[in-house]
Every structure is written in structure tokens, then in C-alpha cells.
Amino acid sequence: MVTGSAPTDKGSFTLEDVSVTYGSETAIAGVSMEIAPTAVTALIGPSGCGKSTLLRCLNRMNDELGNARVGGTILLDGIDIYTSDYDPVELRTKVGQVFQKPNPFPMSIYDNVAYGPRTQGIRRRTELDDVVERSLRRSALWGEVKKDLKKHAFELSGGQQQRLCIARALATEPEVVLMDEPASSLDPISTQQIEDTIAELKAHVTIVIVTHNMQQAARISDQTAFMLRESMDHPAFLVEMGETRTMFTNPGDTRTEAYITGRFG
Amino acid sequence: MARQSSPISVSFRRTDTMPTPSSSRRRLGRPAKSRAADGVVRSIIRLNGWSAIVILAAIGIFLAYGGMRALSEVGFWTMMSGREWYPTIAEPRFGFVPLLIGSAAVTITALLLSMPVSLAAAVFISEFAGKPLKEVSKSIIEFMAAVPSVVYGLIGIAVVVPWVKETFALDSGLNALTAAIVLAFMIAPTIVSISEDALHAVPNELRQGSLALGNTRWQTTYKVVLPSASSGILAAVMLGMGRAIGETMAVLMLTGNAARIPGSLFESVRTITGTIAAEMGNVVQGGLHQSVLFTLGLVLFALTFFINLVADLVLERQRKRWRR
Numbered sequence: 001m002v003t004g005s006a007p008t009d010k011g012s013f014t015l016e017d018v019s020v021t022y023g024s025e026t027a028i029a030g031v032s033m034e035i036a037p038t039a040v041t042a043l044i045g046p047s048g049c050g051k052s053t054l055l056r057c058l059n060r061m062n063d064e065l066g067n068a069r070v071g072g073t074i075l076l077d078g079i080d081i082y083t084s085d086y087d088p089v090e091l092r093t094k095v096g097q098v099f100q101k102p103n104p105f106p107m108s109i110y111d112n113v114a115y116g117p118r119t120q121g122i123r124r125r126t127e128l129d130d131v132v133e134r135s136l137r138r139s140a141l142w143g144e145v146k147k148d149l150k151k152h153a154f155e156l157s158g159g160q161q162q163r164l165c166i167a168r169a170l171a172t173e174p175e176v177v178l179m180d181e182p183a184s185s186l187d188p189i190s191t192q193q194i195e196d197t198i199a200e201l202k203a204h205v206t207i208v209i210v211t212h213n214m215q216q217a218a219r220i221s222d223q224t225a226f227m228l229r230e231s232m233d234h235p236a237f238l239v240e241m242g243e244t245r246t247m248f249t250n251p252g253d254t255r256t257e258a259y260i261t262g263r264f265g
Numbered sequence: 266m267a268r269q270s271s272p273i274s275v276s277f278r279r280t281d282t283m284p285t286p287s288s289s290r291r292r293l294g295r296p297a298k299s300r301a302a303d304g305v306v307r308s309i310i311r312l313n314g315w316s317a318i319v320i321l322a323a324i325g326i327f328l329a330y331g332g333m334r335a336l337s338e339v340g341f342w343t344m345m346s347g348r349e350w351y352p353t354i355a356e357p358r359f360g361f362v363p364l365l366i367g368s369a370a371v372t373i374t375a376l377l378l379s380m381p382v383s384l385a386a387a388v389f390i391s392e393f394a395g396k397p398l399k400e401v402s403k404s405i406i407e408f409m410a411a412v413p414s415v416v417y418g419l420i421g422i423a424v425v426v427p428w429v430k431e432t433f434a435l436d437s438g439l440n441a442l443t444a445a446i447v448l449a450f451m452i453a454p455t456i457v458s459i460s461e462d463a464l465h466a467v468p469n470e471l472r473q474g475s476l477a478l479g480n481t482r483w484q485t486t487y488k489v490v491l492p493s494a495s496s497g498i499l500a501a502v503m504l505g506m507g508r509a510i511g512e513t514m515a516v517l518m519l520t521g522n523a524a525r526i527p528g529s530l531f532e533s534v535r536t537i538t539g540t541i542a543a544e545m546g547n548v549v550q551g552g553l554h555q556s557v558l559f560t561l562g563l564v565l566f567a568l569t570f571f572i573n574l575v576a577d578l579v580l581e582r583q584r585k586r587w588r589r
Contacts, residue, residue, distance in 0.1 A: 061477060064473070090479065091479075097477040103468070119488075172479060
């Protein structure tokens with residue numbers, strides 16, 4: 001019984017000719033794509049092909065790196081998120097992120113999940129209790145921690161910590177959750193649990209996931225985008241994007257086929 | 266049999282260099298020279314470690330030895346609880362209380378003045394300053410630590426003494442407050458650089474995590490970064506305190522050196538360090554007064570040792586925390 005409250009038609013991205021430049025180096029260029037709402041979109045490609053960079057464009061975390069410049073247009077539900085009066089802090093309450101390494105804050109499980117809602121001004125204990133329980137249920141951690149919410153987050157296992165981070169991201173009721181290789185530092189059982197969680201979440205939330213694991217992309221995603229950087233002199237680009245089933249059985253580009261079948265990368 | 270240069274031994278050796286499981290055994294056969302060198306370096310390092318401990322213990326023993334006469338003739342608790350310090354009259358009084366209060370007043374006031382500014386500076390340097398500004402401020406702060414304390418004393422006499430005298434309409438600007446103000450500047454580099462280290466040690470993933478949840482940089486700083494670095498910051502303050510208690514020259518120049526229990530910060534005080542420095546030159550060798558000053562030194566040594574020990578333990582805990 002998952003009780004997400006995000007409207008099901010929200011959380012779509014439209015990217016037009018997106019490029020990212022670090023100082024004088026253009027990391028990615030000419031990326032245009034549609035990210036469907038309440039579905040899982042996987043970004044795949046070899047290391048260094050700009051998947052994570054593209055992901056960070058979607059919640060403007062590139063802004064925090066100082067020397068990154070984003071070109072082109074990115075629309076969230078039809079609204080340009082890169083105009084000067086669009087507040088990136090506001091954006092990040094709608095577009096949450098789960099990182100590669102679990103990064104719980106050094107505080108209790110409860111306080112970790114309540115962190116975002118408290119920032120948004122929710123102070124009432126009953127309301128916070130509700131959010132914490134709902135978020136932990138959605139990330140499938142509730143059963144394991146409900147008796148001990150005051151426990152320090154560092155006492156959890158790696159897989160539990162990552163599901164805590166998912167709960168933390170869900171607590172602000174985002175429309176989109178970005179995941180940057182969320183299972184790459186976890187064991188197979190924890191990976192399975194994360195994948196199950198993603199499968200449940202997509203009914204209410206848009207998920208964009210970067211992964212190096214082809215089987216994982218094939219298992220969990222609805223859409224797959226394949227990116228490539230052919231040499232360090234040229235920026236990375238989007239090779240092709242399509243329905244995951246088509247991409248994995250009948251890719252349009254020979255480079256996609258070569259990558260998916262493990263011939264390089 | 267493999268030692269002889271028979272054809273068998275040659276072929277044996279050749280297979281041995283190939284990456285077979287047995288090749289790992291070769292590591293045991295490290296040349297004796299390398300093993301000997303390793304042993305020598307180990308014992309030199311061990312010697313260094315122990316010598317630090319031995320020297321520290323020797324200082325304590327030396328001070329206790331020098332203070333033996335005072336400890337037996339006056340008594341430790343008589344000194345520690347005596348409220349009067351008249352070391353040179355016919356029937357001398359060796360009460361440490363005015364000196365302990367003098368040191369405490371100057372140290373605590375200096376800490377209270379220095380802490381907010383120093384912590385703000387550390388937070389700015391670690392969390393908000395751009396790279397060039399960060400480098401510049403760090404070197405300025407390091408330079409502040411390198412200025413000799415007598416120079417701070419001179420600046421105090423030239424600038425702070427008249428300012429305190431006028432601002433608070435006092436007869437003299439030589440008092441606890443003046444010394445504390447100058448001391449606040451002197452301990453700032455310690456507090457800033459160690460707190461900055463502690464803030465810097467907070468993993469970047471935590472900042473990213475907080476920003477990604479829709480927090481501003483400032484919210485991220487005070488809700489996640491500062492609490493994560495709290496034990497390191499506490500240690501920074503403790504080390505600053507250790508430095509403040511031990512500081513001698515500047516306080517000697519600025520406190521006014523009246524050895525009596527002060528009624529307020531606007532009164533002249535005398536610190537433990539100032540007393541030792543000012544009186545040690547005028548005592549009779551082997552006399553009771555000299556012995557009392559040694560005891561005073563022992564008290565100071567114990568105080569700073571304890572403060573630094575606690576600070577170190579706290580810092581060690583902080584380090585372990587991020588070594589996951």
C-alpha cells in the first residue's frame with residue numbers, strides 16, 4: 001500500500017540541445033530528449049560519457065560546482081528551469097536526488113527523513129511523524145526500522161542507508177527522483193531491494209537513473225538513453241533513446257548494440 | 266639440491282619466476298639487508314615516540330622536584346586555597362587563588378571574544394570563500410600565528426590600552442579586559458585553522474545531499490556541516506584555551522600585574538604565567554619563593570596538559586567518525 005501524493009501527470013522533462021561546459025571544456029553537447037512522467041528512464045553509456053553530468057543538470061546541482069555552464073533549454077512540466085528568476089533551491093524540492101554512495105546525515109533515522117520537510121517549514125510533530133512513516137514505507141525500510149527510529153543512521157547497513165537516503169529524498173514529495181548509480185556500492189540482495197523499491201515508486205514519481213549495469217537498466221527502466229563520448233577532444237552526445245525493450249532487442253545504432261552486448265565500455 | 270647449479274636447478278628457478286601460486290612464497294625470502302634496515306628504522310621511530318613521553322614525564326618530575334620545598338613547608342592545598350599573594354614580606358603569603366582567578370578571567374574572556382569571530386571566519390573560509398580568497402585568508406591567518414607575542418603586547422600598549430581606558434572611563438587601561446582583547450587575537454589563528462580543518466573534513470557528499478533536498482548553502486552549513494564538525498570545533502576551542510592560559514609576554518605587558526582577586530574585568534590582574542616570568546629573576550636560588558614558583562609552574566603544566574589531552578581525545582574521535 002503505497003500512498004504517494006504526487007500527481008501522476010507531473011514530472012516530465014523536455015531537453016533541447018543541452019550542453020554542459022566546464023571552464024573551457026565542453027563535456028556534453030546537443031542532447032535533446034523527452035523524459036516521460038511516472039516512468040523509469042535509464043541513462044547508460046561507458047564511464048566518462050557525461051551521464052552523471054546530464055543528471056545533475058536536471059536539479060541544477062551543476063550550479064554548485066562553480067565553473068559549470070549549462071546551455072540549451074531544460075523544461076520541467078513545460079517550465080524553463082534555467083531562467084534567472086527560477087530558484088534552484090525550490091527546484092530541488094521537486095527534483096530529489098539519490099547519490100552513488102549512501103550519504104545519510106550524522107543524525108537519527110527519523111531526523112534524516114524529517115530533514116527536508118523541516119526545511120520546508122513543517123514543524124508539527126504529528127505531521128512529521130506521518131511524513132517519516134510514509135517515506136520509509138515507500139522506500140521499503142519501514143519494517144526494519146519502525147521500532148528504532150531514534151537510532152543513529154550510521155548504524156544501518158549500506159543497503160539500509162541507501163534506502164534511508166531514498167526515503168529522505170521522497171519526504172519532500174518530489175515529482176522526480178534522480179538516481180546516480182544508487183546500487184553500485186551495494187551487495188546483490190540490497191540491489192534487489194532498491195530495484196523493487198524503484199518499481200513501486202514509478203507509479204507516482206518520475207525516476208531518472210544512471211547505471212553501469214546493463215541487466216539493471218533492462219530490468220527496471222521503461223525508456224533507455226545511450227550516451228557516448230568517442231574521444232576526449234569531442235563532447236559526449238546522445239546516441240539514441242527509445243523504449244527499453246526496443247533498445248535492448250533491436251537497437252537502431254550499431255554502437256548501441258556493441259555497448260549493450262558488451263563489446264566495449 | 267636446488268642450490269647447486271645443475272640443469273635441474275636452472276629449470277626450477279625459471280618456473281619459479283612465473284606467476285604460479287608458489288611464486289608468492291618468494292616474498293618470504295626478502296634479502297636480509299632489507300629486513301635489517303626495516304628493523305633499524307622501526308627502532309628509531311619507536312625511540313622517538315618514547316622520548317617524547319620521557320621528556321614530558323621529565324618536565325613534570327623536574328617541576329615537582331623544584332617545588333618540593335614549598336610542598337613540604339607550605340603545603341599544596343594551603344597554596345591552592347590561599348587568597349593572598351605576598352611573596353616578599355617578612356611572613357610571606359603564597360596563595361595561588363588571585364593568580365588562578367587572574368588567569369581564568371583573562372583566558373575565559375579572551376575565548377568568549379575570540380570564539381564567535383574565529384568560528385565565523387572558519388565557516389567563511391571553508392564553506393563560502395572562493396578559491397583565491399580562501400588561499401589568501403589562510404596565509405594571513407598563518408601569518409597571525411607567526412607574529413611574536415611581544416609584538417602583540419606592543420600593539421596592545423599602543424592601541425588597546427588607550428582605547429579601553431577612554432571607552433570605559435578608567436584610571437588605567439592596564440587590566441584583564443585589555444589583556445583578553447589582545448589575547449583574543451593571538452588565539453584566533455589556532456581556533457580558525459583547526460576549526461577549518463574540522464569543517465573541511467566533513468565529506469562533500471553530505472553537503473550535496475543537503476543541497477539536493479532544497480536547502481540553501483547557509484542552511485546546509487548550520488544544519489549538517491557544523492554539527493558534523495562539532496567535536497573538531499570543540500577541540501579547536503580547547504587548544505585555543507591551552508594557548509591562552511600559557512601565553513606570558515603579552516599578558517605580562519597588559520594586565521597591570523596586581524596580584525589580588527579582581528572585582529571586575531576592569532581591574533588589574535596577574536596571571537600564573539606573568540607571576541612566574543616576573544618573579545623568577547629576583548628570587549634566592551634554592552629559596553622558598555623559588556620553590557613556590559616551581560609549584561606554580563607545575564600547576565600550569567598540569568592545566569595545559571589536561572586541556573590539550575582532552576582536545577586531542579576529542580579530535581581523535583572526530584577523525585574516527587569519518588573513517589568509515
